[in-house]
Amino acid sequence: MDLEPSGGEPKVVASRGADGPEVLARFNAELDLVDLIARQVTKSVGRGVEFDDLLSAGREGLLDAARRFDPAKAIPFRAYANLRIRGAMIDGVRRMSALPRRAYERLAALAAAQRVEEGAMEPVFANAAMTAGEAEAAFTDQLALAATACALSNVAQLVDGQAYAAGDDAETPEDQLQRAELLARVEQVLKELPQVREATVIRLIYFEGLSMEAAGREMQLDKSWVSRLHARAMDRLIKRMNKLV
Amino acid sequence: MAAESTAAAVAAGPEVSAELQQLRDGGLSLEEYLDFQVDRAVSHLRGQVSDRRLEVIKSVLREQISTSPALIELMKRAGAPLPDVGTGGA
Numbered sequence: 001m002d003l004e005p006s007g008g009e010p011k012v013v014a015s016r017g018a019d020g021p022e023v024l025a026r027f028n029a030e031l032d033l034v035d036l037i038a039r040q041v042t043k044s045v046g047r048g049v050e051f052d053d054l055l056s057a058g059r060e061g062l063l064d065a066a067r068r069f070d071p072a073k074a075i076p077f078r079a080y081a082n083l084r085i086r087g088a089m090i091d092g093v094r095r096m097s098a099l100p101r102r103a104y105e106r107l108a109a110l111a112a113a114q115r116v117e118e119g120a121m122e123p124v125f126a127n128a129a130m131t132a133g134e135a136e137a138a139f140t141d142q143l144a145l146a147a148t149a150c151a152l153s154n155v156a157q158l159v160d161g162q163a164y165a166a167g168d169d170a171e172t173p174e175d176q177l178q179r180a181e182l183l184a185r186v187e188q189v190l191k192e193l194p195q196v197r198e199a200t201v202i203r204l205i206y207f208e209g210l211s212m213e214a215a216g217r218e219m220q221l222d223k224s225w226v227s228r229l230h231a232r233a234m235d236r237l238i239k240r241m242n243k244l245v
Numbered sequence: 246m247a248a249e250s251t252a253a254a255v256a257a258g259p260e261v262s263a264e265l266q267q268l269r270d271g272g273l274s275l276e277e278y279l280d281f282q283v284d285r286a287v288s289h290l291r292g293q294v295s296d297r298r299l300e301v302i303k304s305v306l307r308e309q310i311s312t313s314p315a316l317i318e319l320m321k322r323a324g325a326p327l328p329d330v331g332t333g334g335a
Contacts, residue, residue, distance in 0.1 A: 036312060044308045079314030102301075109305040117313060124318050132323035133260035139319045140262075143286035143306060150302040151294050178295045185293070241289040 019067065026066040030081045034058035037082065041089045044110050048103040053096070054089045061088025074125040083118055090114060101171070105154055112149035115205075115212055116142060116234075119227040145234050148241070152206040155183045189240045190233075198233035201226055261323060268325045275326055279316075283307050 038054040065084035069077050090111045093099070099107070120142040124135065171179075186206075190199040197219065204215040216226040264281045267273035273281075283306050287299060294302070310316050311328060320327050 033312075040308050040312055044305050076314075079317075082312060082314050106301055106305060109302060110309065113305060113309050117309070117315065120315060124315050130322065131260075132265070132319070135319045135322045136261050136265055139315055140282065140285065142315060143282055143310065144289065146306055146309070147283075147286040147290060147302055150305055151290050151298070154298065172295070172297070175295045175298060178293070178298065182293055238289055241293060 048099045057092030061085040108153035109150035112153035113146040116146040
């Protein structure tokens, strides 16, 4: 399957190899999501990101989603594609060099929120009997977890293990101080977690800037297990932080 | 009719927030509901990150949830207005 070159109508123009008609149909049906999410990512990350680059990465993400989608799973394709498209855009921006520090900061927060949403998605769709109240509680918990992940995404100033690019928008003394204080508080909570593996997951992802997959490889655990450990550890962190406010 | 109303209320669940109920009733817009949710989500971070950082987190979350499948699913289950983006089904 080929995508028409950038600038043209972004639809699948040829099909070859192993891609079947269902892949093509899925791709073309959800193309509007690419533009929608590109606008959202542009707004979230801010300056330094080229819209056309996001569209290109997003189409690749959509194509990948169309190929990998498993109809037997509870998640509808549009929801699945939403995650893959945004993930592909985040990865695409990460590969760009010389992003301003604040753009990296926002990108790291966006990636952290995305990580949480990926982990939270399946339970919501898998439980068809979930009431509105239960769905709202799950949504509220997911947001609190994402907020915490966003906050931690900046403590080590790393993205995929690499330091932020130097820029002209240096961190303010207030930000530096509060980041150091947050780091110290989180370190303290991690020491008190009942499972060493929960603390390890948090350290690998937020202090060493690894992706969930990379953290899993490091710990010799699969991604879903890492995701569960991450959610549990973050939940404990939120509860501890709530006591501090 | 009364029995149907009661059954519908039970099915929707009695534990939805007052804000979601207001959204259902048209007393709150979706934008206002999402602002409320984001404010609540960051409440444990107040005083722990700088004000500037908190605004970054809020704006990233706010943007992200506007197209979140989890939000769309919640709105469907709550019988509340769907966001006008990304609402397609399977």
